[in-house]
Amino acid sequence: MKIRSAEIVVSAVNRDQYPNEGIPEIAFVGRSNVGKSSSINSLLNRRQFARVSQTPGKTRTINFYLINKEFYFVDLPGYGYAKVSKTEKASWGKIMERYLSRRKELCNIFLLVDIRHEPTNDDKAMYDWIKYYGYDCTIVATKADKISRGKYQKHLSIIRKKLGLSDEKIIPVSSLKKTGFDDLWNEIINIYTE
Numbered sequence: 001m002k003i004r005s006a007e008i009v010v011s012a013v014n015r016d017q018y019p020n021e022g023i024p025e026i027a028f029v030g031r032s033n034v035g036k037s038s039s040i041n042s043l044l045n046r047r048q049f050a051r052v053s054q055t056p057g058k059t060r061t062i063n064f065y066l067i068n069k070e071f072y073f074v075d076l077p078g079y080g081y082a083k084v085s086k087t088e089k090a091s092w093g094k095i096m097e098r099y100l101s102r103r104k105e106l107c108n109i110f111l112l113v114d115i116r117h118e119p120t121n122d123d124k125a126m127y128d129w130i131k132y133y134g135y136d137c138t139i140v141a142t143k144a145d146k147i148s149r150g151k152y153q154k155h156l157s158i159i160r161k162k163l164g165l166s167d168e169k170i171i172p173v174s175s176l177k178k179t180g181f182d183d184l185w186n187e188i189i190n191i192y193t194e
Ligand code: GTP
Pocket: 030, 031, 032, 033, 034, 035, 036, 037, 038, 039, 051, 052, 053, 054, 055, 056, 057, 058, 059, 077, 078, 079, 142, 143, 144, 145, 146, 173, 174, 175, 176, 177
C-alpha cells in the first residue's frame, strides 16, 4: 500500500476523546515490549513515527494514527509488565475495556506475541477477551529475526496451541529485518475489502 499520509490524531484516555467520524480502525494489542509501536513504524516505513519505548509499560494512552485519511491504526497500551503498580494495572484495564467494549469502528485486532516464547496467560486472556467481544483477530508473531526460519513452524504451533486458535492466521514479522510486513499489508487490505 502506498502511504500518502500518516498523522497522530489523538492520544486518548477517555471515550469522548476517540475520533468519531466512523473511520475504520485496526488495533494493535500485546504485552509491553512485544513490538507494537515498532510494527506500526515498519508498516508505515517510518523510523520514529509511533514512539518506541526504552522503558516498557510507559504507554498509558490509546494512540490513534490516521493513515491516508482512510483508516486508523490504534496503538494500545501494553500489558504484563511486572513493574507497574496495582493501581496502574487497574487503570490499564479500564482504558482497555472502555475502548474494546462496543467499538463499532474496530474491524480487526492484531494480537502481537513474541515468536520466541509460548504466549503468557495474559496473552491467552487477551485473546479470549477479543473473542468474547466478537472481534476478528489476527495473530502477529514479532521479533522473528530472533529465531531461524527453520524453527518458525515449531514456534507457530506452540503459539497456536496455547491460544487455542482454530483457523486464524499467524503472521511472523521482524521490525529489525523488515520482514513479514508485506503479508501484514495484504491482511489489512483483505480486512478493508471484505
Ligand atoms: P509498549 O509501548 O511498552 O507496550 O511496547 P511496544 O509493544 O510498543 O514495543 P516497542 O515497539 O516499543 O519495542 C520494544 C523493544 O523491542 C524495542 O527495544 C525495540 O527495538 C525491540 N523490537 C521491536 N521489534 C523488534 C524486532 O522485530 N526484532 C528485534 N530484535 N527487536 C525488536
